[in-house]
Amino acid sequence: MPGFALADICSESYIDLRWSGGSAKFSVELADNEAERAQGLMFRETLGRFTGMIFVYPNEQSVNFWMRNTLIPLDILFFNSKGLLKKIHQNARPLDLSSLFGGDAIQYVLEINGGMVAKLGIKEGTEMRYPMVENKHAVWKC
Numbered sequence: 001m002p003g004f005a006l007a008d009i010c011s012e013s014y015i016d017l018r019w020s021g022g023s024a025k026f027s028v029e030l031a032d033n034e035a036e037r038a039q040g041l042m043f044r045e046t047l048g049r050f051t052g053m054i055f056v057y058p059n060e061q062s063v064n065f066w067m068r069n070t071l072i073p074l075d076i077l078f079f080n081s082k083g084l085l086k087k088i089h090q091n092a093r094p095l096d097l098s099s100l101f102g103g104d105a106i107q108y109v110l111e112i113n114g115g116m117v118a119k120l121g122i123k124e125g126t127e128m129r130y131p132m133v134e135n136k137h138a139v140w141k142c
Helices: 034-039 116-120
Strands: 014-019 022-031 051-065 074-079 085-092 100-113 127-129
Touching: 022 034, 022 100, 074 116, 085 100, 085 116, 100 116
Parallel strands: 022 051
Antiparallel strands: 014 022, 014 127, 051 100, 074 085, 074 100
8 A cells, every 4th residue: 555664553542353364454543441432533523534433441341333413425444352343333424323242352452534444345354463463462563
């Protein structure tokens, strides 16, 4: 992908994804405390093509998301503690208050522009490389 060098590998500023048939790198903002996770991408009017937000929880847990005050459609990707994609919610509707259940054993959630999952072919089982995924558990180590 243009604009990324090997030196960018395993930085908290980027997430790498790989799956059978493809790969992608996203520039991310980190939301790793309760206040940041609650704010998320609310009130944003745009999101760069290969950018997103990664929500990091202290351990695996049941997670639900909603689109309260979120103005752009999002694809929401739910990963376990190993960085393995367990569930995808595509094109979450702006301002929708419906609860979007991500799963019972989720530790990382990646929000990207709505439609990117379909465009890139991302699917369940995708592996994530990110420094906050503990190497001893990670399916794709830093």
